[in-house]
Every structure is written in structure tokens, then in C-alpha cells.
Amino acid sequence: MGGHGLLSAVPFPPLQLLGGEKRRESRQSPRFDYYGAEPTAPDLSDAELPHVIEIYDFPSDFRTEDLLRVFCSYQKKGFDIKWVDDTHALGIFSSPITARDALSTKHLLVKTRPLSQGTHASKAKARAYADYLQPAKERPETSAALARRLVIGALGVRSNQTPAQRDAERRKLQEARERKRLENKQREDAWEGRD
Template identity: 50%
Template sequence: MKHILEIYQFPSHFKNKDFMEAFDSYRQDGFDIKWVDSSHVLAIFSSSKSAWRCLKSNSAVLKVRPLSQATRASKVKARRYSDFLQPSGPRPQTSALTANRLIMNALGLRLNQSKSQYKAELTKLKQEKMDIPLSEKGTSGEASS
């Protein structure tokens, strides 16, 4: 879990918004925090590359270290919630194909799209579905509750 860092020895008055402001440059790529206790927070980045960049930036206000050097409590929390602490991947490109079809059918209108355009968009959607790893589709074989 190289995409997770531990934040420690921060001011006691710090709240979620303070961490989000401190790590604002990482929020666009995907950044979240999970509290371990009152003096330790897990910083979850979208990739190990982002986490490494943060680790090397040496913030004057916040001390950050890799999970391998974290406290026992942080390591336990990261292991316990490992399924929820996975980095977020890029969202697949969306298409208006289904929405257009549903709206046009509901209005009783014909879709003004040539068959070749429709087939091309449908093929593109099928290809993107095939490119999504099984773990992202939620079919990893585990029972969901």
C-alpha cells in the first residue's frame, strides 16, 4: 500500500478541512484522509507516485511518513480497511448513447443518428467495458454485504 502515508505530529486543532487545504494540490488527482486516532491520520492518494511526490515535498506544518514506518495502530487500520483504502482509478469515458435513446423513446421521437454512428458508439462502449479490470466491476468473487 505505497499510496498511503501517515500524517503525524500535527496541531491538535486540525480538522478534516485543514488536511484537505494542506493537500489541496493532490485533491484533483484523488486524495482522502482517514483518522486513526487524535494524533495520526492516514492520507490516501490516487497513486503511489502522488504519495511519493508528497513524501518528498517536506511540508513545514505536517510531518508525513510511509506506511511502512507508521505506528502500529495506523498499520492495523490500513490492513483492516484495505478494501476501502484502494486508490481511485480514472473514471471511464462516458457516453450519452443510452440517455439519448431513453429520452427519445420516452418522447416518442426517432433518434437522428445514422446506423454507422450508432454502431461505432456501441462498439466503443463495449470495448471500454472490456477494458475495465474485474476488481473495478465488483466481480472479484467475494460476497458483497
Template identity: 40%
Template sequence: MAMLPARKPNQALYVPPALRDAENCSVLRLDGQPEKTGNSTTDGAKNVSVKDVGLHSMLQSLSLSGARCSTKLVQTKQTSNPWDNFKRESQMTESNVSSEVSNKEPEIDYGRFKHVLELYGFSKELNSADLQAELSGFEDSGFYLKWVDDTHCLAVFSSPMEADRALSQISGILFKAHKFEFASLESKRKLAKSPGDWAMPYKRRPLTTSATARRLIQGHLGLRPSEPQRQQELESEKRDKQLLAEARAQYERRKKAQKSMWEDDTWNF
């Protein structure tokens, strides 16, 4: 068995590079006394300068090694978690795509929706009754309103001709109107969600009476009314038709009277 040395060696077994440079550049003795030469002042200055050079080289080597370590740490942090980088890039890509999609106008065949107008430029306090009052001259042909938001509404008329007539008669005091092809992006998106519901122009429901409704229901159920009941239904239906005709004639007379009153330019004081 090899025997261990009996005493501690005179010099260290491992000396760091910084200390090696300092020992090589230094001219000091092990006991701390400088060597004696002919010119003591010059030798002292040389010893001090050599010592400063050794300390400077030691600090420089330590700073370089620290810089290398910090650079490696930064590189390690940057490349340590590639999943975070992938998530960050995917989020940026999704945000860019969503912004492009949100600003993209939907594809619509505007030739199929010439009977639709967009009403805009009105106050949030207005409701459907206010808009219908402005379009009061189109009850006969019929129309209906579909709201987009508080300041935009779509008016669906019975034909493109009626829509053009309404566009020319709207005063623009309460609200403004234009064709659907010039509508806002939100209105176009609302129509694009279900274009089939908007493609058919407005069609007024035919006028029915209780006798007509009863006869239709009995016909679908396969029931035949008795003769007296049928006579009563026919008489009731006849009376309802007369009442409807009288109401319509009264409405036409009132409408003509209002029109003649506004068109009369003669004033009697």
C-alpha cells in the same frame, strides 16, 4: 455383669507425654516433700535443676506439637482449594498472552500500499480542512483522508507516484509524513482490519450532469424519452459541459498566476 470399681484410682488413667517426662525427671514425692539426703544444699540444687529440666522439656514438646499443627494448617490452606490456584495461573497466562498480542505488529504486504502515506506530528486542534489545505496541489489527481486518532491520519492517493510527489512537497510545518511501512502501530492495525478497502488507489468520480444522470436512470428503467425532451437534455448537457470547461480554464489560469508570482524574483520598489 461386671461391677464398677467402688472408688477412684490413685493415679490418672491417661497421662500426657509432657507430664510423663516431668514425672520421670522429678524426684519430688507425692506429698510435695523432697527426699532427705546427706547434703541438703546439694540435694535442693539438684531438685531445682531437675524440676527446671522437666518444665523445659514440657514446654519444648508443646512448642513442637504447636509448630507441627501450624505447619499442617498452612499446608492445608495451600492445597485446600486447587481451583483458586488454577484460576490464578490462567489469569497470569492470559495477561501475558494479551500483552504479547497487543505489541505484535500485524502482517501487511507493504508493496500493495505504496499509495498510502501517514500524516503525523500535528496538533489535536487541526482538522481535515487544514490537512487538505496543505495538500492543495493534488486536487486534480485526487486523494482522501482517513483518521486514525487525534494526531495520526492516513492519506490515500491515486497512485504511488502521486504519493511520492506529495511526500517530497510536504513542508513539515503543519504536519509530517512518511510512507505507510514506517507508520505507527495503530495505523497499521486500522488498515489490517480491512485491507481490501485500502488496496485500491483513490479514483475520482467522473463528472456528471443532471441530464446525464437522468438518461442513465431512464436507461436502467427501460424508458425512452420523447424527441423534444431528448433535444432539451442534449442542449442542457452541452451547456453544462461548457460551464465546466470554463471553470476548469479559470482555475488553471489562477493557479499559473500564483505560481508565477512566487517564482518571480524581481521586486519593484
């Protein structure tokens, strides 16, 4: 038996010579046409920005303050507005749950709907500003102690704050630091799996 018997048993398709090129004959059509594929616009569904709703059908002379007044019950939880046009705006809430709550509430002067059912202009605005439409966060507690100290130091005047007020402000800052430290420790313990 010679070595030539093995070559004839290889199941390769025959080679065709066309213009000096070697090419294999294709016996199967491709499953996907990658060359003819068109890129599609990203789908902006409720799952993508569930904390954003469209506010619409309100008077064109409404201002931001008017819309904030309509949604005043969400101010403490975190709420922001981005304008689309004179009668459309995006409502950005702190969480999808509060956005869903706002959708279920009936308002006299405005209508609301999920962003997926919104106008083309609202969806385009949301796409353009997606990085800036993060859930609104509650503003942290602040204190004017540092600003007061800097101003008093720069002007060279005496503070009119009583020692009791200074102590209360220091205690408030210390409590805020302790609360933040505790939150960070709890977050770290959760990631590490500690109780």
C-alpha cells in the same frame, strides 16, 4: 532360486511391534516443524499499500478540511483521508507515484512517512480497512440532466433551460459516452493483442 531372495533385498527399515501397533523407525529428523509453527501477523510493507502514507505530528485541533487544504494539489488526481487519532491520519492517493511525490514534499504543519514506518495504530487501522483503502479515483464527469428531468416531471413544471443549454448538455453526455466506449475498445484490443 526361490522367491524368498527378493524379499530380503528390499531396503525397508525393520518394523517394531509396540503394544500391537506396527511402526516404522524414523532415521531422519524432519526439516520443518509444522506443529509448532505460530501464525505471523501479515507484513504491511510499502509493497502492500504503496499508495497509502501516514500523516502525523499535526495540531490536535486539525480537522479533515485542514488536512485537505495541506494536500490540495492532489485533490484533482485523487486523494482521501482516514483518521487514526487526533494527530495521525492515513493519506490515500490515486497511485504510488503521487504518494511518493507527497512524501518528498515538505509541509509546514504536517509530517509524512511511508506506512511501513508508521505507528502501530496506523498500521492496525490500515490492516482493518485494507479493502477500503483502494487508490482514490477521480470522480467522473456528471450532468444534472436526468435529475432535472425527473424533478420537472414529478412537479409538472416547465424547464427554464434554453434549447441551446439542453443541446450543449446532450453533446457533453454523448462525448462522454463516446469516450467511455473508446476506452473500453482500447482495453479490449490491448487484452486481445490487436493494434
